[in-house]
Amino acid sequence: MKTKKLSIASSVAMLGICGSSLTHAEETFQLTSLTFATTKSAKLNAVTGVGSESESLQTLQFEHFGVNRWGYLYFDLESYNGRHVGAIPVINDGGQAYDLFAIVTPSLSLTKVTGTSFTFGPISDVSLIAMGRQASYYRYKTWGAGVSLNFAVPGFDWFESGVLTHDSSWNVEPQTFATNTGQNYRLDKRRWMWRTLLISKPIDISSQRFNFNFFAIVNSTGNGEVGKHGIEKFVRTELLWQIGGSSDHQLGVRYEYFRHKNSLSNGFGDNSYSSGAPYLMYKYTL
Template sequence: MKAGLILLLVLFHSHLALASFQEARLSYLYGENYRIGESDRQVITLEHVASTDWGDSFFFLDHMRFADGTRTNYAELQPRFSLSKKTSTSFVAGPIKDVLIAGHVEMGSNATNFLYGMGVDLDIPGFQFFQVNGYRRNNDDKANNWQLTLVWAVPWRFGEQQFVFDGFADWASTSSDQRANLNITPQLKWLASDVLGIKSKLYLGFEYVYWRNKFGIANSAALASNENNLNLLIKWHF
């Protein structure tokens, strides 16, 4: 497991020099209705997204601060290897723009999970991008299972103001020691930097989390694991 993580980190680092596009983002979230643990939390997130000559990648690190003073960190790395870029073969078919080999690493304090599978990029009118990724989950602390992930972004204008509606949806299957769970997390953001006269993009908005059976824990009267959580959001692109 550790060898696989080191290999992925080496690949991630080496591809940055080959990036045709890359961007870092820093965001702040505050919410009061988290489940499993303290309900009030602040989350500072560092993200990095890149497009390269072999595919694309997304990385984020969450630094979470709880109301009781506890602090924890959690990170994910998601490299995807484009078959069209590496084979010089077109995979365009209907709405399909590309087919990719998808990897995903979840790195927490208690477990490191490796996911592997396939992805497709779809061309849907009105969407900046729309991704569908299917994974087999190799879990550290639970039985292995399957995951389907959707990622999207929809930009639009209202007069002179610019907005973005983006986010992801994760569905993970049931296994011998966990329930199927669904996490839908969209963000609605207004581009405030134009009004404020800031060159770098600065967004203000909200993140909403709907997470059914969070972490695969069955929701019950004894332990409520269904999360409906609205967060205030500030995000800076640099």
């Protein structure tokens, strides 16, 4: 596999540029952070390119969530670093020293743009939402749009869940995995995705303060030109301790779970892939 090689220094510079531009937008509520996370349990994942041959992986992440006058913008840029990241030994693919992955999610609040209340029971708002994901790994990308619901839930600053369309592609030659073909081959076409994002309010236990975050996407696959992976699942949960009671510096644990079918990481043919990776993490809020 051949991908454009960027140094860690270049990745950090990119994170800084993104952070500077996004945090100067007019926002009523925002969370912007830099995170370093490390694990010894990141199994190779031939669909997303996450994981390493040794299962040791370090993640550098820039994340921004900002609520504005028309809805919100969520942006996430991650650099996965390790030995042979995204390797597929069964086809003699040795992987890379790192993989870059980005998510952009703009959302349009119907309450804000129409001036009409969409409150109904626990539902506080209805939004039109889009999501795009892009990886350096085989130029993997996904895109979709749909409807999302916001809920007023005690103990949470943000509680949102919705359904989107789902399409994805790789830049590969089918059956050979030769890259840079100049043509994107469809993996998934006109499929569905369920997405959930939760951000807790501070949780006070004795004299200590904690935060809990949850992000999940579940999507169907198929109808494309390259393979089919059943129901793909990704779940990320975080439990963070505020050092000295300040949200600027947090230590904690992150748990990531992946599951799909027919993974090249397990060899060709009918199989199931699952991976659960606990991370130690440090988060600095800008």
